[in-house]
Amino acid sequence: MITFEDVTKRYRDGTVAVDDLSMEVPTGAITVFVGPSGCGKTTSLRMINRMIDATSGRITLDGQDVREIDPATLRRGIGYVIQQAGLFPHRKIVDNVATVPYLLGWNKKKARARAMELLELVGLDPGLARRYPFQLSGGQQQRVGVARALAADPPVLLMDEPFSAVDPIVRASLQDELLRLQSELRKTIVFVTHDIDEAVKLGDTVAVLRVGGRLAQMAGPATLLTEPADDFVREFLGRDRGIRRLSFISAKEVRLSPAPSDLETDENGGPLGWRTADGLAAYGTFNPETDSLRVALDAALLSPNGTAVAVDEEGRVRGVAGRDAIDELLAEYAPPAAGPARGGASGSGGGSSSGAGDSEGAPA
Amino acid sequence: MTEEPLVRWDWIARNWANGGPTAISALLENHVVMAFLPVLFGLVVALPLGLACVRWRWLYQPTVALMNVTYSLPSLVLFSIFLSITGLTRSTVVIPLTFFALAVLIPAVVDGLASVPDPVRQSAVAMGFRPVRRLLRVELPVAVPVVLAGLRVATVSSISLVSVGALIGQGGLGNLFIDGWQRQFYTPIVVGIVLIVVLAVLADGLLVLAQRLLTPWSRARRTA
Numbered sequence: 001m002i003t004f005e006d007v008t009k010r011y012r013d014g015t016v017a018v019d020d021l022s023m024e025v026p027t028g029a030i031t032v033f034v035g036p037s038g039c040g041k042t043t044s045l046r047m048i049n050r051m052i053d054a055t056s057g058r059i060t061l062d063g064q065d066v067r068e069i070d071p072a073t074l075r076r077g078i079g080y081v082i083q084q085a086g087l088f089p090h091r092k093i094v095d096n097v098a099t100v101p102y103l104l105g106w107n108k109k110k111a112r113a114r115a116m117e118l119l120e121l122v123g124l125d126p127g128l129a130r131r132y133p134f135q136l137s138g139g140q141q142q143r144v145g146v147a148r149a150l151a152a153d154p155p156v157l158l159m160d161e162p163f164s165a166v167d168p169i170v171r172a173s174l175q176d177e178l179l180r181l182q183s184e185l186r187k188t189i190v191f192v193t194h195d196i197d198e199a200v201k202l203g204d205t206v207a208v209l210r211v212g213g214r215l216a217q218m219a220g221p222a223t224l225l226t227e228p229a230d231d232f233v234r235e236f237l238g239r240d241r242g243i244r245r246l247s248f249i250s251a252k253e254v255r256l257s258p259a260p261s262d263l264e265t266d267e268n269g270g271p272l273g274w275r276t277a278d279g280l281a282a283y284g285t286f287n288p289e290t291d292s293l294r295v296a297l298d299a300a301l302l303s304p305n306g307t308a309v310a311v312d313e314e315g316r317v318r319g320v321a322g323r324d325a326i327d328e329l330l331a332e333y334a335p336p337a338a339g340p341a342r343g344g345a346s347g348s349g350g351g352s353s354s355g356a357g358d359s360e361g362a363p364a
Numbered sequence: 365m366t367e368e369p370l371v372r373w374d375w376i377a378r379n380w381a382n383g384g385p386t387a388i389s390a391l392l393e394n395h396v397v398m399a400f401l402p403v404l405f406g407l408v409v410a411l412p413l414g415l416a417c418v419r420w421r422w423l424y425q426p427t428v429a430l431m432n433v434t435y436s437l438p439s440l441v442l443f444s445i446f447l448s449i450t451g452l453t454r455s456t457v458v459i460p461l462t463f464f465a466l467a468v469l470i471p472a473v474v475d476g477l478a479s480v481p482d483p484v485r486q487s488a489v490a491m492g493f494r495p496v497r498r499l500l501r502v503e504l505p506v507a508v509p510v511v512l513a514g515l516r517v518a519t520v521s522s523i524s525l526v527s528v529g530a531l532i533g534q535g536g537l538g539n540l541f542i543d544g545w546q547r548q549f550y551t552p553i554v555v556g557i558v559l560i561v562v563l564a565v566l567a568d569g570l571l572v573l574a575q576r577l578l579t580p581w582s583r584a585r586r587t588a
Binding site: 049051071072073074075076078080082083084085086087088089090091099100103132133134145148158 | 481483484486487488489490491492493494502505506508579580581582
C-alpha cells in the first residue's frame with residue numbers, strides 16, 4: 001500500500017503543486033489521479049518514485065518512507081510508463097524492455113528471455129523485438145512502454161498519462177488491454193490522466209484533484225458519478241453521469257422473458273431481426289454475463305419495439321428484456337436519496353436523486 | 365613564351381614521392397595529420413566542455429560567444445599570434461584550428477544533448493539509471509547524430525583551413541599553392557586543389573558511413 005501523509009510540494013517560486021495531500025492507494029488495484037492541468041496529479045505521482053521530492057509530509061510504500069530508500073534502487077522496484085512511451089531510440093525493442101533487468105544486473109540471455117515473455121504478454125508480435133522504436137506505431141510503442149515497466153515484475157506500476165498521445169481507437173484498445181493485464185497481474189497501479197472518461201473506465205478508485213493540488217474527492221467510479229462531492233467534481237465529471245453510471249451495474253440481474261415469435265433467428269439460434277410488415281427490423285443485443293446495464297439499455301433503444309435481445313457467448317438468443325425489465329433494475333440501483341454527508345453542494349446535493357440529476361443536465 | 369599547360373603530368377610523376385619534404389605524398393600526409401589533430405583535440409575538449417555547459421546553463425552563452433569571436437578572427441591573425449609563441453612549427457597551425465573546431469563542436473555537443481527527447485530522459489530516470497550511467501548509456505548515444513553532424517562540418521573546414529598554414533611553411537598541400545603562385549606554374553595549384561577536395565569528400569564520406577554504422581536507429585527518425 002502507498003500512503004500519502006500530509007504531503008505538500010511547494011516550488012521555490014512559491015507555487016504550490018500539491019497541497020496537504022493525504023490518501024491511501026490500495027494494493028492490487030488501479031487508483032487514478034485525475035484533474036485539470038495544474039492540479040498536481042503528475043507531481044503527486046512522481047513523488048512516489050522520488051523523481052520529485054515532497055517539501056513536507058511523507059509518502060510510505062508498504063510502511064517505509066520512500067525518502068529513506070536510495071532513489072535509483074527505489075525506482076528499479078517501481079514500474080513507470082510515461083506519456084509518448086519515452087522508449088530509448090537507440091535500443092532495439094527487446095533491449096528497451098530489458099532495461100530494468102539489465103540495471104539489476106541480470107545476464108543478457110535471461111533479461112532478453114524475460115523481455116520476450118513480456119512482449120507476448122502485452123500482445124506484441126515477437127518479430128518486433130529486433131526493431132527500433134521509430135519503426136513502431138504509437139500504439140505499439142506504448143505497449144512496449146508497458147512491457148518495459150513490467151519487466152522486473154515490480155509490485156507497483158506508475159502510469160503518467162500513458163495513452164494520451166494516441167488516437168481514440170488505439171487508446172480504447174490499450175485501455176482494455178491494461179484492464180485485461182491487471183486482471184491477471186493484480187499490480188498496485190497509480191494512473192494519471194486528465195481524461196475523466198478514462199479515469200472512470202480504468203479506476204477501481206478515482207482521486208479527483210483540483211487546481212492548486214488539493215484532493216477534491218476520492219471514491220469508486222460509480223459513487224463518484226452519483227455522488228460528486230461538490231460543484232467542481234460535478235462539473236469535471238461532465239454530462240450524462242446518470243447514463244455513464246450504468247456501466248458499473250451488471251446486466252446479469254435483468255429479468256429475461258422467452259424470445260417472442262416475431263424475433264427471427266438463424267439455424268444456430270443467432271438473432272436476425274424483428275419481423276415487421278416491411279421486413280426485418282434492427283435489433284440490439286447484450287450478453288447478461290459480461291455486459292453492463294448500459295449496454296442492455298442501449299440494446300433496447302436500438303430495437304423499434306424497445307426490447308433488448310439477450311445472447312450468450314456464442315451469440316445465441318437466450319431471451320429478451322423489455323424496457324419494463326430494464327426499468328425494474330434501474331429503480332433498484334437508483335442513487336441513494338438525500339445523503340446526509342453532502343451538505344455543501346449548493347442545494348443540489350440534497351433533493352430527490354433523480355431530480356438532482358435532471359437539473360444538473362441543463363446547461364449552467 | 366610557350367603556352368603553359370594546366371597540368372604537367374610528368375611533374376606530378378616526378379614529385380609524387382621523391383623522398384624529400386616537398387614530395388606531394390609527404391605534403392598530403394602532413395595535411396591529413398594537421399587537419400585531423402585539431403578535430404580530435406577539439407572533440408576531446410568539446411565533450412567535457414559541452415557537458416559542463418549543459419550542467420551549468422550559464423556557462424553556455426559566454427563559452428559560445430568566446431568561440432565565435434575566435435571563429436570570426438581571420439585565421440591568418442591567429443596564426444601570427446601563435447607564431448610568436450610556438451614558432452614555425454605545426455602547433456602554430458594546429459592550435460588555432462583546434463579553436464575553430466571547438467567553435468563548431470561545443471554547440472554540437474550541447475545541441476546533441478538537448479536533442480534527447482524529454483520523455484526519454486525522464487523514463488531513464490524513472491527506470492533507475494544513476495546520472496553517470498544515464499549519460500553514458502542513454503543521453504550521449506542519443507546525442508550522437510547531432511554531434512556527428514557537427515563533426516562533419518568541423519572536419520571539412522579543418523581540411524580546407526590547413527592550407528593557410530602554408531604562409532608559415534606548415535600548410536600541407538597548401539604549400540603547393542605558394543609554390544605554384546611564385547613560379548606562375550599551375551600544376552601544383554591544380555594538384556593541391558584536387559587533393560584537398562578529394563580529402564574532404566573522403567573524410568565526409570567516412571563520417572557518414574560511421575554515422576550509419578553507429579546509429580542505425582536514427583534513419584528516417586528525425587521527422588517523427
